[in-house]
Amino acid sequence: MTHNRRGRPREQGIDAAVRAAVNELLEEVGYQRCTVDAIAARAGVGKAALYRRWKSKAELVFAAVVHDDTLAAPPDTGTLRGDVTGVLADIQSALDGPQVRNALPGLLADLRTEDAPAARLGELFLVRERAYLVEVLDRALARGELARRPEVPVVHAMLLGSVFAWLHLLRETVPPGGLADALAPGLYGAIIVLGR
Amino acid sequence: MTHNRRGRPREQGIDAAVRAAVNELLEEVGYQRCTVDAIAARAGVGKAALYRRWKSKAELVFAAVVHDDTLAAPPDTGTLRGDVTGVLADIQSALDGPQVRNALPGLLADLRTEDAPAARLGELFLVRERAYLVEVLDRALARGELARRPEVPVVHAMLLGSVFAWLHLLRETVPPGGLADALAPGLYGAIIVLGR
Amino acid sequence: MTHNRRGRPREQGIDAAVRAAVNELLEEVGYQRCTVDAIAARAGVGKAALYRRWKSKAELVFAAVVHDDTLAAPPDTGTLRGDVTGVLADIQSALDGPQVRNALPGLLADLRTEDAPAARLGELFLVRERAYLVEVLDRALARGELARRPEVPVVHAMLLGSVFAWLHLLRETVPPGGLADALAPGLYGAIIVLGR
Amino acid sequence: MTHNRRGRPREQGIDAAVRAAVNELLEEVGYQRCTVDAIAARAGVGKAALYRRWKSKAELVFAAVVHDDTLAAPPDTGTLRGDVTGVLADIQSALDGPQVRNALPGLLADLRTEDAPAARLGELFLVRERAYLVEVLDRALARGELARRPEVPVVHAMLLGSVFAWLHLLRETVPPGGLADALAPGLYGAIIVLGR
């Protein structure tokens, strides 16, 4: 669903400039005060150009905050234990960072209202994360570490939820050894138990 | 910081009427469109009466949505496995329900900005939940089910996060057997592993 | 149709502050660049307060520009000739002046779109002007200067139109002797001929 | 200031298509909502082609609305009285009609801002109208109907203004006998008095 072949094509630099502006503003002032006008001004762009690309502020920020390189390469560490740590680290890198940390609660709230973007959040992030997870579990099955594949949504909820709760609900500081290492033992144990 | 002793005393019915109005509106239109004006109108109350009692919309909604009977009775089922299921069920009952489900993301976003109320959310809910958890773990220690007490924040993040992720991130439907029963096996296993 | 008896009454100073702000801005930057935001800022007022009082920018400016003291006292000079000059001077004083001169074309354009305010323009200005005119003509009849009363709309169009055309269509400079004196002889003659 | 000789010549049909589109839109939705984009779309033309021909929306609409055949043939009816009626009829035919009636207030507002096009409006319409008027007055002088020539701007303001006020300020319906016939007696009288 790209734009038509005719007419002036969309300027390439705008997307990048907007993403940069959004991330700067998120870090500086947080989600609520990261105004659409401020984004447009900082990016040197008209508001019309923004609303031509995204349907709302929430979509815009979501697009700017989700970087496609996350979850790109599935980590095959040779052991389920190592893979789980890798997945957790990836989840953390997607949920942590000054921008996402500021944006996520606001995004969750705003995307809940709009329906189409919520679906896109699923596509772009959750679906890929789940595929990821399936691969990790299947590798463990192949290695004989698991006898049967646990329910994927359950595992997904445990992994993603633990990281999210740590960062956004409990708002604990990230432990010195890293969040993934702190959570991995327990969650690895959970998967082992479920896959027995 | 209670009100003065002199003058007209606060009317009793207002709190209940407001809570009812908030819950109705949350269910009907969600958090964002559950306006303070709408709440006041529905409750037949002036906005001043609201802001005399709560400092912001977020506090108001939080107070209306959190029912104190949650987490009231610590479940002692005789086994760690049973207690974990009980804690999960309590967490679910606090995070689920048509109103909370609509309110939570918005609350998280708004409470992040304000500092004092965020602390109160911690007090009222997380601290009590954590105390709960400590009690459950200690009982398991006493029973000999655990050799040592796992890191409480880690366990807390896993339990709370799994429920939250299921309901608000993955937005899966609650499974027929109940969410607590679906999550309990894995999380019980996690605790066992951590407490070995 | 004033506001209800209950609730906070509208602040009195706002109307005056807004009128002042509008008139200043009209003189400084003209109608098009006399922004609603600029008006609100200059008057130290929120936009909501403006739109609570007036339905649109056009209504707002109209209210600020029309001063009720115009056309207040019908001039009885003793002769039709003198009265006509007086009416013309009043019309000019309503249509001239740095603010009205800048606002009028824009107002005419914007009020044409909206229907209710156009009616109010009629009520507040044209109707009173016409009543004025009728009185002048009746006095001339009583004096015997006219044998019969000319069609009022025709006379109205000639008097009002001549002043308007001079100022806004031909955009001639006001002659040294005054616009009323320049136009009075011909229009007096017209009325005499029509009333013969 | 015509376009260059080299390159693709301008397409002929565009002017006509645009004029048609403008007139349709003026009649359907009025001046303000007769958008440049809408004009281009309706005419099946790019916006660049419009701005290559006219400097602004106001100029464009003005060109589309003014038909050059107006004021083409000076009416010599043999009497001043008849000539005045003729001039009034011409003025009315220029200011009336569903399109002009909708466009005129908007044009007046927009042309006030821009300077060069305002001058062109003067050239194209007012100057010719005034030349017209001079001719009519001179004929009356030659016939002996007038002893001296009245101030032309005064007469111009009275004639043009009366018609404009009737149509756009008072917004009266055109009388059954025609607007020119309704206004002619008085304005003829005015000229006679001024030329005595």
Add this chain to the structure above:
DNA sequence: AATTAATCGAGACGGTACGTCATGTCTTGAT
């Protein structure tokens, strides 16, 4: 009984952000 003072419903207030829309310019590839 009169006074005092905090409350009540109603609703106006300043501030601030949103999303829409229009103008006039610019950029494609094609003619």
Add this chain to the structure above:
DNA sequence: ATCAAGACATGACGTACCGTCTCGATTAATT
């Protein structure tokens, strides 16, 4: 150089919401 299509910066508009405030009326506890 022109064409249709359409993206672009600019900037105004009108709406909505929040948290505060102001009104006249009400309600107790204190004089």
